[in-house]
Amino acid sequence: MRIRLFGGLEVTSAEGQPVRFATRKSALLFAALVLAGRRGLHRERLSEGFWPGRGDAQSRNSLRQALADIRRWFPANGNAAISVEGDQETVALTAGPDEVDIWLFERKLAESATADLAFAAELYRGDVLAGEAIPDGLDEWFSPNQVRYRQKALQLVERLSLALPEAGSADEAACERLAERLLASDPTAEAAHRALMRIHAARGHENAALRQLESCRALLKKHLGVEPEAQTQSLAVSLQTRGGNRQTASTHDTANPAQPVATPARPHDQPSVAVMPFDNLGGADDEYFADGVVEEITAALSRIRDFFVIARQSAFTYKGRFVDVREVGKELGVNYVVEGTVRRGGNRLRISVQLVDSETRTQLWSERYEGATEDVFEFQDRIAAQVAGAIHPAIRGAEIELAKRKPPTSLRAYDLVMRAYPNIWGRRKDTNDQAIELLRKAIAIDPAYGRAHALLAWCHASNAAYLWAEHQENELEKARMAVEAAGSIGDDPTALAAAGSALSMCGEQERAATFIERALALDPNNAWAWARHGWIAIYKDEAARATERFHRAMTLSPMDPFAFNMRLGMATAMAKTGSLPQAVAMAREVIAAHPDIIMSYRYLAAWSAMSGDLETARWAAQKLLTAQPDFTIERYRSLPFFRHMPDWADQVVEALKLAGLPER
Known part of the structure; x- marks a missing residue:
């Protein structure tokens, strides 16, 4: 297969080399011909649609140039597997039936065998031309096809999930991958949610299936303000009935089944969170790892005093059964619930985690982590640290929004x-x-x-x-x-x-x-503390030790409101250790993202002057004075954090003078 449109345009030449068309219009024209298939397209429509407003002669000439660019890669001859042919009126792409992914996709959909449907599922890597920049005015060529093939993919995932003969098959894995790809681009795709629910249930993981339902419900509420479709609700009822029967059978001989430990009501002076047992989507041998991840995350969150964390013993009374997060919130007295799944496939581990508001069932944050099974405990620790670092600002953000209301x-x-x-x-x-x-x-x-x-x-x-x-x-x-x-x-x-x-x-x-x-x-896992630890190293004239601290802070909280300060700290460490070009580049990035943060211009002015780029230094100095007219080098130099690095302070002063900033 040498032509792929699903997930983006990929074309391979007869020699196996990636095709790089001369212009974007040539590439999109090629895609339009692929979508049209053997019926082709009228030249007049192509020239007017791709080059509007240029006049007939000029637009036709542009079309001829684009076709010449395409034919350069696919010249017409008797043995060509792919070529562009046409007459005075039309132009069409000819290719073998297995050369184009969307053509093969259509053919497999027409078959009834589960293996053919699974093959089609693997072909769908994403929406048609996903990620390609399509200029205004060309939507009419591509949007209808994007919508049409997405609908076909949704029908396929539903059809395949209903046709799967047994759990654990390669066809099931193909269906699961398709569902996940569809949800990655549209979290409200109910057909994909239903497919995953059926797959989880077929594996005997009713809890995971019902959690998928809750995720579906929360995402529909958040993005569309609607409840799940009747088909989804019906599937949920059948799963709940099936899960209830299974639980009844398994506990029939148990005199005292485990009950959740009631938590006394607390004054809500701080938010509270419970980390629920994660669903193990792998074999029984992975149960210890799933429990270990939960224990590590619970311990990591317990060290954060911004919120109260329910003890593991209370949360684990829910292990092995599905419960609504709202029920958990009421029984344990918590505002937020952490849920997750653990799956091992081959030598890879995948952990999915989400933070949910227990009252509204709204998903506040979610992430997926993957790693090798070679060192499961190191992976476990890393995941726990990253989850704690991400949940902390997510809960804080939710509490801020609540206070605003x-x-x-x-x-x-x-x-x-x-x-x-x-x-x-x-x-x-x-x-x-x-x-x-x-x-x-x-x-x-x-x-x-x-x-x-x-x-x-x-x-x-x-x-x-x-x-x-x-x-x-x-x-x-x-x-x-x-x-x-x-x-x-x-x-x-x-x-x-x-x-x-x-x-x-x-x-x-x-x-x-x-x-x-x-x-x-x-x-x-406190990102702010790590960032300030980095600045302290800089102020103590120990810049070489600062880099690792800033890197730790940015890793723990990449979306932090203080991320600009972390990056400027990293840049300062670079500047002090002799990497001025990198420091200047980082300061430019911060300014591009946050032009209103005045302190950035101080750094850019100084470091540009130090590196001999006086044009940039004077531009930054002018920006600084426009925003802060009373700035003087003397006031800046008098700040007490310069005390431990007098030599660096003197270099900064001289650089700011060169940039044109006033001394007093």
Whole structure:
């Protein structure tokens, strides 16, 4: 097969080389001819559709050039397996029946054998021309075909899942892969959900089948605001009946079946989460691994003091049976539920994890991890760390949204802190000021709220470090006072990270390191603490040690609101260790993504000047002065975190002078 349209355009020459057409229009014209098949297309329609508004003569000439480009790869001769032929009116692609994936797909669909359907399933790698850039105006050529073949794929996955003769066959695996590909591009594809439900049930995994139903229901609600179709509901009823009969049979001789352990009601001063037993989709030999993953994730989350984690013993009373997340939420008194599946195939392990709001059943976050089985325990630890690192900001984001929806009259100290969170990340002075106001209100309600004091310290330190305050020393003193007012925060990694970050800005690197290291001892997956640990290394003139810390932070929380700061920290470490071109490139990337973050222009101006690119340095300096007219090199140099690296500070000062920034 030398022509593939499913999942993107791939064409191979007679010599086995990838075909690279001269222009995108040539490639799309070739795709249009493939879709048209042997009936071909009218030249006039092609020239007007692909080159509109150019006039008849020019558009026909463009068509001739594009066809010449195609024929360069597929010249017409008597033995050619693929060629473009035509007359004055039409042009068509001729090829053998097995040369084109969509033609072969159609032929296999017409067959009734399960093996033929499975073959067609493997051909469908994604939507027609998925990922190809299609210019405006050409949708009429491709959109109808994309929709048509997607509908055929949905019909195929339904048909194949109903026709599968037995569990564990190669045909079943092909059906499962097709369902997963369809859901990757459209999470609301109910036919794909139903196919996976049938496959799980055929393997004896009714719980996994019912979890697939809940995932389907949550995604439909989230994206379309509708309930599952009657066909899906009917399938669910049959699975629940079947699962109930199986459970009754298995527990018939058990006098006292396990019951969930009731958890006493707690005041909702913090969110709570339960990590449910993961469904083992492999053999019995993999059961220990599935349980081990849950134990590791539970332990990792338990180290985070931002939320309460239900003990494993309580969550594991649900093992082996399907329960609705809303029921779990009520019985265990939790806001969020972590669910997952574990599957081993050959020498590969796959773990799927999702975080669900137990009240609304909304999926807040999901991820899939794959690794080799060679070292299962190392893989287990890595997955636990990544899941904990991802769930933490997902829950925090959900709590922030919940606090935003509450009326002012019902806000507590916790809600006010949640409202402050999105504004504390050093992006703009006005949002930082809003955070300060919210944190002060929280402290007024609860004067002993250590985290509120610690975050307030960070905000005041940011006012000084970003040169937002007229009197920097006053802000630094307020930061120190807020750290002292925080009192005993020794068991709160977030508060420790905030207090340590503030002290680092104040120039107290040794004391700051004590706070940060305590935060990481409690929660090794705290991305903020790892990032600030990197900055402390830079401020202590130990840039070589900073790179690994920033990398750890970015790995744990790639979508973090503070990711720009982590990247600038990594770039600073590069600049200090002699990799100026890489540092400049990273600063440019941050500016392109976040042009409103003023501090980026300081770094770009300095590093560009150091590397001899004065044009870029002066551009960055002008941008900085436009956003911050009162910036002076003297004010910047006076910041206390320069104390431990005087030589570097002097280099920065000289570079900023070359960039054209005012000294005083």
